[in-house]
Amino acid sequence: MTPTGTARALVLRQARRLEATTFELPSIGDDDGILRIEACGLCGTDHEQWSGHISAAYPYIPGHEIVGIIEAVGTTAAARWGVTVGDRVAVEVFMSCRICEACLAGQYRRCVRHGVRHFYGFISSEEAPHLWGGYATHLYLHPDALVLPVPAGLDPAVATAFNPLGAGIRWGVTVPDLQPGEVVAVLGPGIRGLSVAAAAKDAGASFVLMTGLGPRDLPRLDQAKAFGVDLAVDVSTTDPVRALRQAGLRGADVVVDVTAKAPAAFAQAVxxxxxxxxxxxxxxxxxGAQTPGFDPDHIVYKELTVLGTLGVDFPAYQQALRLLESRRFPFEQLPRETVDLDGAEELIARLAGEAEGAVPVHGVVLPNG
Ligand SMILES: [Zn+2]
Ligand SMILES: [Zn+2]
Known part of the structure; x- marks a missing residue:
C-alpha cells in the first residue's frame, strides 16, 4: 500500500533560503499515512519563519495550513481518522498523543509529547521521515496527526482558509464568549481579521468595526463589508474610537487584535x-515589544478582561469548514494568489515586505501545480 517514488519539498536551510530538495516517500505501517498536498495556505507565520523572525530548528519544511488527498493510509489510522484513500482532508497544525493529561482534557496544544514545539511546519526535516511541512508534494501523516474531512465541492486553495477562519471563530467568538447583539472591533484587515469579522457576524454580532493602517490596507478594508464588517476605518487618517461614537456606539464589547508589527494596536484595543x-x-x-500609548488605568476603570489566545482547536476547525461550505461569506472571491513550489519564495518575500509587488490577501502554495 505504500506508494513508491519521491517527494519534492522546499527546505528552509536558514533565514531567507528555501532550497528545493527531494526525499524518498516513506514506507508506512498500520497506523500512519501519506497525504498528497494540494494546497498550503500562507499566513503571517510563514513570512516570519522565512525572514527568521520566528525561530525553529533549521533545516525544516515550513507550511502548516494544509489540504490534500489521502494517498496511502494504514488500516488502524484509516479507522481512527474515518478516511480512505482518495479522501480530501485538512490537516491540523498540532498533533495529539491522545493519552497524556492535556490531550485527555482536550488541550492538545499542550500535549506533553508534541506540545507547542513539535508540529507541522516546524519540525526538523532531519527527523525521519522528513516530510513534516506543507511546502512539499507530500506530507507524512503521523499516528498522532489530526485530520478533518473537507466538504465536497470546496476548492482546495479556498479550503486552506479553514485555518484562519478556525482562528477567527476561536478568537472572535469562543474565547471572548461573544453573545448575539454585541459590538465587535477587529484590529487588522488581513485574512485573519476578515475571518474574525465573518465569524463574529455569523455568531450574531450586531455591529463589526474593522481597522487597518495606511494605503496597503485600503483594498482590504474595501472588501471588508462582504465579510460582515459594518464600518471599516483607516487609523492613519481616522480615529476609530471617534468613528465608533459617530456610529452611535459607546465602545466595543469585544475587541480582537490580530495585528502584526503594529505595537500601538494594543493601546487602541483598550x-x-x-x-x-x-x-x-x-x-x-x-x-521585548513595546506598547506605545497603552494606559493600564483603562483596564482598571473599565474593568476590562484581557485574553490571550494561541492557535485553534478541532471544534473551531470543524465549524470553519462548515462556514466555508455554506458560502455565507465570499472566501472564494478573496483576492488570492496561487503559486507552485518554484514560485513560493518570491511570493513569501513579497508577503514579508522584502520584494516589490502587490500583496494578495490570501497566498496559497499549490505544491503539485
Ligand atoms: Zn498560519
Ligand atoms: Zn498528548
Whole structure:
C-alpha cells in the first residue's frame, strides 16, 4: 500500500533560503499515512519563519495550513481518522498523543509529547521521515496527526482558509464568549481579521468595526463589508474610537487584535473596549515589544478582561469548514494568489515586505501545480 517514488519539498536551510530538495516517500505501517498536498495556505507565520523572525530548528519544511488527498493510509489510522484513500482532508497544525493529561482534557496544544514545539511546519526535516511541512508534494501523516474531512465541492486553495477562519471563530467568538447583539472591533484587515469579522457576524454580532493602517490596507478594508464588517476605518487618517461614537456606539464589547508589527494596536484595543469589555490578543509582537500609548488605568476603570489566545482547536476547525461550505461569506472571491513550489519564495518575500509587488490577501502554495 505504500506508494513508491519521491517527494519534492522546499527546505528552509536558514533565514531567507528555501532550497528545493527531494526525499524518498516513506514506507508506512498500520497506523500512519501519506497525504498528497494540494494546497498550503500562507499566513503571517510563514513570512516570519522565512525572514527568521520566528525561530525553529533549521533545516525544516515550513507550511502548516494544509489540504490534500489521502494517498496511502494504514488500516488502524484509516479507522481512527474515518478516511480512505482518495479522501480530501485538512490537516491540523498540532498533533495529539491522545493519552497524556492535556490531550485527555482536550488541550492538545499542550500535549506533553508534541506540545507547542513539535508540529507541522516546524519540525526538523532531519527527523525521519522528513516530510513534516506543507511546502512539499507530500506530507507524512503521523499516528498522532489530526485530520478533518473537507466538504465536497470546496476548492482546495479556498479550503486552506479553514485555518484562519478556525482562528477567527476561536478568537472572535469562543474565547471572548461573544453573545448575539454585541459590538465587535477587529484590529487588522488581513485574512485573519476578515475571518474574525465573518465569524463574529455569523455568531450574531450586531455591529463589526474593522481597522487597518495606511494605503496597503485600503483594498482590504474595501472588501471588508462582504465579510460582515459594518464600518471599516483607516487609523492613519481616522480615529476609530471617534468613528465608533459617530456610529452611535459607546465602545466595543469585544475587541480582537490580530495585528502584526503594529505595537500601538494594543493601546487602541483598550481604548475601543467599552466598560466590562473583553480584549483578545491573538498576534504575537516579538520579544521585548513595546506598547506605545497603552494606559493600564483603562483596564482598571473599565474593568476590562484581557485574553490571550494561541492557535485553534478541532471544534473551531470543524465549524470553519462548515462556514466555508455554506458560502455565507465570499472566501472564494478573496483576492488570492496561487503559486507552485518554484514560485513560493518570491511570493513569501513579497508577503514579508522584502520584494516589490502587490500583496494578495490570501497566498496559497499549490505544491503539485
Ligand atoms: Zn498560519
Ligand atoms: Zn498528548
Amino acid at each position: 481604548k475601543l473596549a467599552t466598560t466590562g469589555g473583553r480584549v483578545v490578543l491573538a498576534g504575537t509582537r516579538g520579544a
